Every structure is written in structure tokens, then in C-alpha cells.
Amino acid sequence: MSDVKIFTYEEIAKHNTREDLYMVISGKVYDITAFVDEHPGGEEVLIDEGARDATGPFDDVGHSEDARELLDKYYIGDVDPASQPIAAPSTTNNVSSSSAPQGNALRILVPLVIIAVWVYFRFLA
Template sequence: MASLHKTLLFDEVAKHNKFDDCWIIISGKVYNVTSFMDDHPGGGEVMRKATGRDATVDYGDVGHSEAANEMMGKFCIREIDMSTIPVKKSYISTTTEKIYKPQFIIKVLLVGMLAAALRVLLVSF
């Protein structure tokens, strides 16, 4: 494993996002996997798509073997400054927050009540 004294900034790591120059971030460490792209069992494109973000969850979800975990050591070049990794956006929670705001619920209820009242009036005549 290379010296881990100097941490790298996310923007610096994200520049290495090509098949012939590929760095990925897993568990706070930066790996230069360029030389492994052709040999990766899932294909090099899988690793290239993991650039530009923290790929820790992706790596863990695949269920890599112990041999794969040990092999990672030879590709590690430095640690990443975790404070420079952009916050992951969650589109589900933002959408949920927008839908379930009290003002929205009140408007929906009022429209429903008006529609019901209108129907009662129309049926009465």
C-alpha cells in the first residue's frame, strides 16, 4: 500500500474518471484501479461508473470475496478528505417532504370538501 500521509480532495479524485485513468473511493481510501480495469470480473465499466462519488456502498452491495478485499491493498494510493465528498442527495425524502407539508394537505382537503359540497348541490337540484 502506498503512503497515506497526504489526503486527497474529492475534486482531485473525481478528475480520474476515464477507462485509462480511473480512481475510486471506498471506505475513505482512494484506489487507482486503472491497471485492473481489463481484469475486473464485472468489467472495467462498472468501476469507471463508480468514479465521481463515494463507491463504498456499491462495493459492499456486490459481496466481494476475501481475496478481492485483500487485492485492494495494492491499488490504494491515499486517503480521501471525507469533508470534501459532496452530500448525497435523496430525491425520495425531498419529494416526500414536499408532498406532506401541512399547507399542501390543507389545500387537498379543501378542494375535496368543495367538490363534495358541489356534488351535493348538483344532486339536490
């Protein structure tokens, strides 16, 4: 049996920059630093959701099975079950530490832009 490293939310919250970014999904800790440039949704969403439990946003996006399997590559340990989630420090300049409204707006805005482009080329171009 291999030893699994256990992280507290306090430890995870310290890894909150583009150059050092951890994320929790379903109780597992991932060092996604190397993935920031590769993320198809852009780096901003990872940085906004990084350094904390991102299970909800990860599931809400509806990631493919391939994306879920890719997590294995970045797995570094588990969250200490006795640890309590804490608010991660903001990594953006002069922006509220709550990124939920930004993330929700982005999730709404992107499909609307796609629909608008489709309508333009289908009916107006």
C-alpha cells in the same frame, strides 16, 4: 510513520476515465486504472462507479475477502474528511450522469439471465 496522501473529492473526480480511474472505498482512495482490464465484472461497472465513493456498490456486490485484500495493491491515499462528495462527470457518450439505475438494472439482469440459462438447460434442452 509514513505520510499518507490526502485527496479531496474534487481531485478524485478528475480521475474518471478508463485510462486514469480512481475510486473511493471506505474513505480510502484507490488508483484502479491498471485493474480495469482484470475486473471479473467487466470494465463498465468500474467506470460507472469510478471517480467517486463506491463503498455502497462495492459492499452491495458482496466482494470476497480476496477482492478486499487486492485493494491494498491499488491504495494511494485517503479522502480528506473535510471534503464533500461531488457528482463525477459521465464517462459514457450521451448517457445520464446518474449511473445508479444502470447499475441496479445490471445487478438484477445478470442473475435473471443465469437463472434463465439454467432453466433452459435443466428442463428444456
